[in-house]
Amino acid sequence: MRQIFFDTETTGLLAEGGDRIIEIGCVEMINRQLTGNNLHLYINPQRASHEDALRVHGLTEAFLSDKPLFAQIAPQLLEFLAGAELVIHNAPFDIGFVNAELKRLRRPPITDVVDNVLDTLLMARNMFPGKANSLDALCRRLEVDNSNRKLHGALLDAELLAEVYIRLTRGQDSLVMDDSGDSSGDSADFRVAAVDLRSFDLPVPQASEEELAAHEKVLLELDKTSGGKRVWMTEKTISA
Template structure:
């Protein structure tokens, strides 16, 4: 199973008003393991950033001036994403911008290029109703280290989202690229499993089993001259 965690940074909040993508970060996971085969672009949006946006991502017009246009990377990006499940936090925002960029090139909408899109924000709201479910809030709740996130960055945020997602869906303590690298000689790395995701059956003792159990307790109580702990607690 190939999954891509994707994040974008933009010049503003509205693709309908002409705001553009200025950064795309993608982190690949195959069979719930990071591969390191990631993809990252800074892009020239051909327009100025909103001041409030720059305060969030720190990518100035001067920095972006010599970066490639979306049209120059679109083929590579779509080939990389093709056939994968794409996981995005607040997917409607990023997909709206990607659709707008693809429309400028006369290409099909983003969902038509990928297997499916999963919105991790929707997942988080179902798991933690009534709580803040921003990426920062989820990092704090799920104990994902985001101390390096002083500014938003597409590749950094995609990596954090991968860690958050794996904890939301499995309860694993951390991502492992190769268990063989993490283990020493003769050691086996076993991922922690969140047992709360399972419903355990309750099997009651039969009447004969209960009688046999009571017999064992009486024998133990007799051999200790009535000093067994459960006997004292019941009394």
Template sequence: MSRQIILDTETTGLSAENGDRIIEIGCVEMLHRKLTGNNLHHYLNPERDSHEDALKVHGISNEFLRDKPKFAAVVDEFLDYVAGAELIIHNAAFDMGFLNKELALLGRPPLTTVVASVTDTLVMAKEMFPGKRNSLDALCDRLGVDNSGRTLHGALLDAELLADVYIYMTRGQDALLIEPSADEEQSSQVESVDLRGIELPVLRASEQESSAHEEVLKQLDKSSSGKTIWRSLANS
């Protein structure tokens, strides 16, 4: 299975084209659907202040970022880290737009020329849960992923949460991807038994049980205004 990198960014605002920049990159590595602990995480000096609305989301102050490295200082490490991997990103168009803008400012080619592919978990979620909220928080709640520590957005934390969400969303693939071991194949072989000579006892309902069952049916029939399917079948 190919190497997968779950990636998230935090930014000064919503528009890379209008000059907003990346302030944080968080990446976690996954091999064979297991987190390896080989993470990449950087806070970055965006050379501009964050918008007020963005500050409310990520809580990373302008002062905190003043002495952090610029993207140019970490770009080679970042590109080496993601090279040849499948990127897994929630709302990939947003993060890829910002990363490609940062690369373009340095005269570098787009990120798609470096990685193997990009998977957008937001697109996956919309296909799996049409008409529902598919934010990262909503998916965590729906899939049982503990996000109680996420009071603010953070790139590394969000990447770790997204890794769990992605595993849950794709767990149906396990049966297709995992070959049974020799021990499992041996244990799954069941000896055939001739059951033709065995008579199973028939346990009939008592008069009290039958009466109670009929009373439940009457209540259901009443609540549905006589439209229960067993009544219609009985009268046909």
């Protein structure tokens, strides 16, 4: 599978309000292996960035003034992305900006070019509900080194996202895959030895009187907080 980890930097937050893409970072991965075949583009947006956006990415109007327009880099970008799965953190944002740029060129949306789009923000929210799931937060949680991320940069963020994705999905790695990560072989070639669990004498620790008393105290506090609605306190469990 060919995946492209994709990120943009923009002049602001509103694609439909006239904000433009100023940087694109693409990191290629094939069969869960980084290839080094990446694409990094700066783009002249023909307008200044909002102050808040400038503080995030640091790409000034002067720096971007001699860079190509989106219309000039569009063929190269579309060729690079063609047929791949795009992996994006908060995909609606980046897809919205790319489609707005393509619309100005009277080209079809990016989803007509790529195979599909995977949003890692949705993945993270499903895996870590109620927690912060920004790229920085995921780097901290999954122990991905982002110490070089002083400012947001499209290529750096795409590289970090690739590392985050591997760790988010490492449970999908088969235990019988070889070191190269090549999973293209026929799974029928692999055999996992059966283990008779009856051969193990597993210890069963018993709670002490002190631990049981502490547990009962917690249950009583929960019962009080819930207004006596503990679902496990049925007549059957009480009589038991």
